[in-house]
Amino acid sequence: MRFLGIYILLINIIAFVMYGIDKSKAKHGKWRIPEATLIGVAALGGSLGALLGMLVWHHKTKKWKFRILVPVFLILWVVGGYIIFTGYPALMPGPFISGEPAPEGINNENISQSEAEDPQKATDKRTTPEMGQVEPEVTDFDITLAFAGDINFDDTWSVMAYYHKLGDDLEAVIDPRYLEAMRDADVMWINNEFTYSDRGSPLNGKAYTFRSKPENVRLLDEMGVDIVGLANNHVYDYGREAFCDTLDTLSAAGIPYVGAGHDISEAKAPVYMDVDGVCIAYVAASRAEKYKMTPQATETEPGILRCYDNTLFLESIREADEKADYVVALPHWGTEYSTVLEPAQTEGTKLYIEAGADAVIGAHTHCLQEIATVEGKPVVYSLGNFWFNEKTLDTMLYEIHLSGTKTQRSNGKNCVEIEDVATEELYGVQSGCKTMMNEQ
Numbered sequence: 001m002r003f004l005g006i007y008i009l010l011i012n013i014i015a016f017v018m019y020g021i022d023k024s025k026a027k028h029g030k031w032r033i034p035e036a037t038l039i040g041v042a043a044l045g046g047s048l049g050a051l052l053g054m055l056v057w058h059h060k061t062k063k064w065k066f067r068i069l070v071p072v073f074l075i076l077w078v079v080g081g082y083i084i085f086t087g088y089p090a091l092m093p094g095p096f097i098s099g100e101p102a103p104e105g106i107n108n109e110n111i112s113q114s115e116a117e118d119p120q121k122a123t124d125k126r127t128t129p130e131m132g133q134v135e136p137e138v139t140d141f142d143i144t145l146a147f148a149g150d151i152n153f154d155d156t157w158s159v160m161a162y163y164h165k166l167g168d169d170l171e172a173v174i175d176p177r178y179l180e181a182m183r184d185a186d187v188m189w190i191n192n193e194f195t196y197s198d199r200g201s202p203l204n205g206k207a208y209t210f211r212s213k214p215e216n217v218r219l220l221d222e223m224g225v226d227i228v229g230l231a232n233n234h235v236y237d238y239g240r241e242a243f244c245d246t247l248d249t250l251s252a253a254g255i256p257y258v259g260a261g262h263d264i265s266e267a268k269a270p271v272y273m274d275v276d277g278v279c280i281a282y283v284a285a286s287r288a289e290k291y292k293m294t295p296q297a298t299e300t301e302p303g304i305l306r307c308y309d310n311t312l313f314l315e316s317i318r319e320a321d322e323k324a325d326y327v328v329a330l331p332h333w334g335t336e337y338s339t340v341l342e343p344a345q346t347e348g349t350k351l352y353i354e355a356g357a358d359a360v361i362g363a364h365t366h367c368l369q370e371i372a373t374v375e376g377k378p379v380v381y382s383l384g385n386f387w388f389n390e391k392t393l394d395t396m397l398y399e400i401h402l403s404g405t406k407t408q409r410s411n412g413k414n415c416v417e418i419e420d421v422a423t424e425e426l427y428g429v430q431s432g433c434k435t436m437m438n439e440q
Contacts, residue, residue, distance in 0.1 A: 183224030200238030231259025259284025321356025
């Protein structure tokens, strides 16, 4: 019986220590403050109790049979007290001291450096479902991206002459069903195949040149256009001044443009469109001229981004892929009025997809070209004309429907999961300066 008191206290110490370790590892994979405190209490109380028991034993028997254990219990007593009153960091979990991901159920976001150095401060921010943590908000999304081919607002050209003849009534020259679909799209892209300016002169040696009055930019808004492509072979038709006027006109109208700029940095920069927390990136370049009359931008001069050599265009796609949830590559290429694909189109498409493009939507040929799926990605080799001239040509409005879920994190950023990509072609005909939708 004389060893019973010490024996029971030792068993209690072991039990408390094992309980604390087991509970901590089961929940978090590592020790943390509440369990460390429990262990400290066990060590302090157990060792103190054992020491008192030994003193009672000595008082009754006048013997120190177990005196060798006295310093051990004293050490346990000191260590236990230190743990309780300081919250010893070595018993804290990894995320607070090593930057590892937080264990499941623990919220370590927004932990400052001072809190990392003082775990007790960070403890106040550790929340678990049991403590009433609000779970991240998960919502569904369904986004429509729409694309149309070449348009031309040159007031001396056939389509605008017809538009003015009909009293500047857009619905008289573009099917109201098309306009409704364009306006309903979350992001509507179109190829701006001309320049906005009252200045400049036609480039020497160029057969067709197109220049629109700057005030015609309002038609883009009337159509529901959200972003235009300028990487084409007509945006520089009237020279440097008119080209810069085009950039400024679009900027003043609040219409983003892609594939051109005041310098190469702007021309090759992806354009990011936020659609209810989902980031869509657009990148554009041109390789449409046999005789290269539209200049590529440089560090000091304005121009477009070319892709005869894909190096810079691939850099843009990779940059967009790092930042966006969905990347659309928009090359201006192909042979005019031909449905036969050039090797540069088929080979370039594979390169763009490998670099991170989620869709490849081409333009330039004035006629529709093949629609395909390459490595699971939607591809339109050319959209053709939309409302560009008087010729009778098939046309379409191409739609990409993205659906999935997004999870809003406490830092405000969204985690986007695109679960389904569906496409739709709204076919029609451009004829006699009008564009009408087929019966769908």
